[in-house]
Amino acid sequence: MRSFFKLLFRNRLAAAGAVVMAVVALLALATPFLPLQDPDITKTADRFIRPFSEGHLLGTDHLGRDLLSRLMWGTRLSLAVGFAAAIAAAFIGSAIGIVAGYFGGRSDNIIMRIVDMLMAFPYILLALAIVAALGPGLMNALIAVAAVNVPFFARNIRGITVGIVHKEFIDAAKLAGLGHAKTILSEVLPNVMPVIIIAMSTTIGWMILETAGLSFLGLGSQPPQADLGSMLGEARSALIGNPHTSLVPGFMILVIVMAINLLGDGVRDALDPRLKSGALSRPMAATLVDRNRVPAPSANTNAILSINNLQTQFHVKDRVYKAVGGIDLDINPGECLGIIGESGSGKSVTALSIMGLVASPPGIITGGSVMYDRKDLVGAPYKTLRSYRGDKIAYIFQDPLATLHPLYKVGDQLAEAIRCHHDVPKSEAWASAVHLLKSVRIPNAESRAESFPHELSGGMRQRISIAMALANDPDIIIADEPTTALDVTVQAQILALLNDLRRERGLAIIFITHDFGVVAQLCDRVAVMYAGRIVETGETGNVLADPAHPYTKRLIACVPELGGGRRKLAAIPGLPPAVDKLPDGCAFADRCDKRRAECRSGDIQLRLSLGRPVRCLYPENAPAVRKSA
Amino acid sequence: MTGYILKRLLSAIPVLFGITLIVFLIMALVPGDPATAILGSYATPENVAKLNKELGLDAPMWQRYFIWLGNMLQGDFGQSFALNRPVLDEILERFSATLILAGTAFILCAVFGVAAGVISAANQYGAADKAITFVVLLGISIPSFFLGMMMVLLFAVNLRWLPVSGMVAIYGGSDLPDILKHLIMPALALAVVATGVVARLSRSAMLEVLRQDFIRTARAKGVHEGQVIWRHALRAAMVSIIPVLGIQAGFVLSGAVYIEMVFQWPGVGRMLIDAILKRDILLVQGGVVFVAACYVLFNIIVDVAQSMLDPRIKT
Numbered sequence: 031m032r033s034f035f036k037l038l039f040r041n042r043l044a045a046a047g048a049v050v051m052a053v054v055a056l057l058a059l060a061t062p063f064l065p066l067q068d069p070d071i072t073k074t075a076d077r078f079i080r081p082f083s084e085g086h087l088l089g090t091d092h093l094g095r096d097l098l099s100r101l102m103w104g105t106r107l108s109l110a111v112g113f114a115a116a117i118a119a120a121f122i123g124s125a126i127g128i129v130a131g132y133f134g135g136r137s138d139n140i141i142m143r144i145v146d147m148l149m150a151f152p153y154i155l156l157a158l159a160i161v162a163a164l165g166p167g168l169m170n171a172l173i174a175v176a177a178v179n180v181p182f183f184a185r186n187i188r189g190i191t192v193g194i195v196h197k198e199f200i201d202a203a204k205l206a207g208l209g210h211a212k213t214i215l216s217e218v219l220p221n222v223m224p225v226i227i228i229a230m231s232t233t234i235g236w237m238i239l240e241t242a243g244l245s246f247l248g249l250g251s252q253p254p255q256a257d258l259g260s261m262l263g264e265a266r267s268a269l270i271g272n273p274h275t276s277l278v279p280g281f282m283i284l285v286i287v288m289a290i291n292l293l294g295d296g297v298r299d300a301l302d303p304r305l306k307s308g309a310l311s312r313p314m315a316a317t318l319v320d321r322n323r324v325p326a327p328s329a330n331t332n333a334i335l336s337i338n339n340l341q342t343q344f345h346v347k348d349r350v351y352k353a354v355g356g357i358d359l360d361i362n363p364g365e366c367l368g369i370i371g372e373s374g375s376g377k378s379v380t381a382l383s384i385m386g387l388v389a390s391p392p393g394i395i396t397g398g399s400v401m402y403d404r405k406d407l408v409g410a411p412y413k414t415l416r417s418y419r420g421d422k423i424a425y426i427f428q429d430p431l432a433t434l435h436p437l438y439k440v441g442d443q444l445a446e447a448i449r450c451h452h453d454v455p456k457s458e459a460w461a462s463a464v465h466l467l468k469s470v471r472i473p474n475a476e477s478r479a480e481s482f483p484h485e486l487s488g489g490m491r492q493r494i495s496i497a498m499a500l501a502n503d504p505d506i507i508i509a510d511e512p513t514t515a516l517d518v519t520v521q522a523q524i525l526a527l528l529n530d531l532r533r534e535r536g537l538a539i540i541f542i543t544h545d546f547g548v549v550a551q552l553c554d555r556v557a558v559m560y561a562g563r564i565v566e567t568g569e570t571g572n573v574l575a576d577p578a579h580p581y582t583k584r585l586i587a588c589v590p591e592l593g594g595g596r597r598k599l600a601a602i603p604g605l606p607p608a609v610d611k612l613p614d615g616c617a618f619a620d621r622c623d624k625r626r627a628e629c630r631s632g633d634i635q636l637r638l639s640l641g642r643p644v645r646c647l648y649p650e651n652a653p654a655v656r657k658s659a
Numbered sequence: 660m661t662g663y664i665l666k667r668l669l670s671a672i673p674v675l676f677g678i679t680l681i682v683f684l685i686m687a688l689v690p691g692d693p694a695t696a697i698l699g700s701y702a703t704p705e706n707v708a709k710l711n712k713e714l715g716l717d718a719p720m721w722q723r724y725f726i727w728l729g730n731m732l733q734g735d736f737g738q739s740f741a742l743n744r745p746v747l748d749e750i751l752e753r754f755s756a757t758l759i760l761a762g763t764a765f766i767l768c769a770v771f772g773v774a775a776g777v778i779s780a781a782n783q784y785g786a787a788d789k790a791i792t793f794v795v796l797l798g799i800s801i802p803s804f805f806l807g808m809m810m811v812l813l814f815a816v817n818l819r820w821l822p823v824s825g826m827v828a829i830y831g832g833s834d835l836p837d838i839l840k841h842l843i844m845p846a847l848a849l850a851v852v853a854t855g856v857v858a859r860l861s862r863s864a865m866l867e868v869l870r871q872d873f874i875r876t877a878r879a880k881g882v883h884e885g886q887v888i889w890r891h892a893l894r895a896a897m898v899s900i901i902p903v904l905g906i907q908a909g910f911v912l913s914g915a916v917y918i919e920m921v922f923q924w925p926g927v928g929r930m931l932i933d934a935i936l937k938r939d940i941l942l943v944q945g946g947v948v949f950v951a952a953c954y955v956l957f958n959i960i961v962d963v964a965q966s967m968l969d970p971r972i973k974t
Contacts, residue, residue: 144677150674150954151681151947151951151954154913154916155950156947158913158943159685161935162686162934163686163687163688163689239802246804247917262804276812284802287800288797291799291800312780312870313870315887387879389870412884417881419879420880429872432871432873433873433876434873435876436895437970446880450880450881451881482970484970484971495876
């Protein structure tokens with residue numbers, strides 16, 4: 031509860047709404063005790079006195095009644111009716127919703143049918159019908175407004191109740207011999223309460239507007255009693271000559287409803303856990319770059335892509351996650367480079383940083399460079415990045431159901447990939463798309479192009495993604511765990527396809543994976559990542575045969591070998607360190623059984639060990655070093 | 660597709676029956692009897708009884724419901740005693756005026772609401788987003804009738820750009836400039852609240868979609884950012900925006916009543932208020948059923964549009 035208010039008041043707009051609302055509510059409560067004139071005393075001689083006159087701060091209305099006094103009494107009435115309607119609607123609606131959701135079956139069916147029927151009405155119309163039947167009057171307007179909001183609560187609360195009624199704690203309560211009424215009150219109600227409060231805080235503004243509306247139409251409060259709506263309604267005929275009589279109540283309604291809406295939004299944000307984490311921020315077109323120092327271009331002329339000291343961080347509130355903490359990698363033309371590591375090691379973030387595709391916010395590239403075609407892609411203008419994306423450097427992502435647009439035909443998505451970079455007519459692009467589908471060995475390519483992603487199998491969808499990456503004959507393909515979501519036989523097919531395509535087209539591939547088996551099958555070279563840094567790189571064969579870093583060794587030991595005898599499958603104990611609080615020294619030290627005191631301090635650099643860069647003081651493949659230590 | 664439309668039309672039939680039943684039951688709450696209301700309180704009991712019999716009001720309630728329903732199915736909504744003309748004629752004439760007003764407001768709210776939401780989401784936390792969010796908050800907090808009155812004050816009285824009321828063309832004439840001149844203010848006033856609601860929901864729907872993986876795919880392909888936002892993201896967001904548009908259609912249709920009062924617009928809303936104050940029950944019943952039925956039919960169109968947009972919906 032404390033944390034709820036803290037969250038609520040951290041939101042400045044909500045706090046402002048709360049303050050305004052509190053002031054208005056206090057004034058409304060205090061109205062009978064304030065030295066105000068009688069709101070109903072008419073004095074036609076004093077009609078339409080302008081605001082700020084003596085004795086009438088806000089002037090008088092068409093019958094010479096003091097507007098300030100009428101405003102205060104009207105506000106009091108409007109608030110009382112609005113809140114009463116909201117509470118009544120919430121109470122009755124929630125009760126109906128809980129009963130329907132809790133008992134389910136036929137009663138649920140019947141109740142929800144009626145609710146749906148009521149919701150088929152445009153709801154002001156329903157309120158009008160109810161007032162028509164009951165007759166004009168403030169109480170009847172209250173009943174009408176509450177009644178038309180009951181279905182809204184019933185439906186929302188029922189949905190939530192259905193969701194929790196099969197959870198274990200409800201069953202436990204029933205088994206403990208609690209009756210239905212007790213179970214509902216002690217187990218169901220506390221769990222749906224936040225939703226009821228959210229629904230109330232977002233609808234109470236509406237209800238005040240609606241009651242004001244009915245009064246404005248002359249169907250609510252009857253003279254001489256006046257709420258804000260009927261004040262406005264009476265003032266309407268004098269609008270042109272004496273606008274102040276309309277402005278006073280009108281602005282009051284606006285202020286009240288606005289304050290309530292601000293407060294309601296704040297309540298919703300504070301109670302809705304999905305929004306609490308601040309997760310709903312949209313990624314921008316390219317990752318933000320904030321480098322203190324722009325590095326000098328590197329000298330390696332052989333490499334087609336050269337990553338130098340790349341650093342990517344995630345800034346979430348006051349925490350800094352160093353997802354990529356200074357990576358150096360060169361990719362040669364036609365080469366397949368594997369990047370391997372556990373989840374969270376920063377391998378995907380490295381891959382996405384190359385083309386500025388890290389979600390930002392919260393991602394920021396804080397240092398280093400990515401050289402391609404003698405240009406630094408980090409900090410390159412969006413125009414340059416866009417012209418390279420998909421044309422020179424293309425991506426294949428992990429889960430092809432999520433990564434393909436669900437509402438476009440796959441043929442259109444492929445054709446679009448071509449037309450982004452080449453000004454060709456649609457029909458031509460479509461023909462190329464079909465051709466691409468054939469090249470990734472999709473049968474009946476012509477008809478498959480007409481399919482939507484959800485109509486295809488997982489393996490088929492990943493072939494589509496590969497075809498999309500190939501669309502513009504890129505120099506480099508970055509494949510981010512492209513086979514992880516697929517079953518093993520399909521996985522093998524996809525790997526074989528990638529391998530063939532690479533040889534046919536002379537593609538360079540960066541292959542991100544957590545599986546050394548896949549690396550062995552496909553990659554010429556491999557870089558092992560741990561906690562955002564490379565701990566070892568080398569030719570795949572050498573690394574596999576003679577791993578230098580203890581982490582690499584453990585990682586290889588995780589791969590089961592068919593027919594490989596009775597080797598023990600060894601999981602690596604412990605978890606990688608959180609990248610927002612990396613330990614001093616070696617990040618792997620906690621999980622390493624060879625660690626020594628020296629491993630715990632200073633920055634451990636990549637050093638050559640038998641010709642391979644390794645980030646370890648005591649590499650496994652260096653017997654000389656081990657002996658001397 | 661045709662099959663789906665037929666299915667939806669068939670499923671609307673029980674809803675329409677439910678609507679007539681609900682309206683009838685609500686109206687059955689009316690205290691006193693209509694005959695007294697028609698004849699006035701000085702009428703002799705004999706005359707009241709006679710009129711009740713003529714109107715079929717002496718029959719039991721369920722019989723009266725089926726008589727009313729049967730007549731309506733044959734296009735006879737009864738006779739308005741206050742206007743002394745067939746209810747349906749009056750409704751049709753008034754409804755066309757409401758349709759012009761509400762239809763324009765609906766188009767305004769759909770176009771501007773969605774556009775504002777998209778721009779807001781694409782510039783999240785930027786100046787445009789903050790400005791739109793503030794205007795939207797103002798829009799959903801202001802009573803439409805108060806906004807309408809302020810518009811009259813500003814545009815008609817002070818600036819003298821637009822007429823307050825007194826449109827001639829609505830009754831038969833086809834003077835388009837005259838209609839437009841009279842339509843601008845009421846349609847805007849009516850659209851503002853709905854636009855705010857649509858903009859808010861469009862913004863959050865867009866933010867939700869923009870975080871999806873397929874947006875990253877589009878960017879990785881090299882799709883222009885404008886296309887990413889207005890094609891890829893908006894297309895996917897429309898799936899959740901369209902139902903909201905359906906609800907807002909009902910809102911402008913029924914919220915028109917306030918605006919019709921402010922601008923003297925000769926629509927169904929004003930007709931209903933007059934009928935309620937005069938206790939012209941048959942006119943109220945008929946009007947409510949007619950508007951609600953139109954809304955149900957409109958929602959079928961919304962569902963069909965939805966299914967055309969989203970191939971994952973089984974048709």
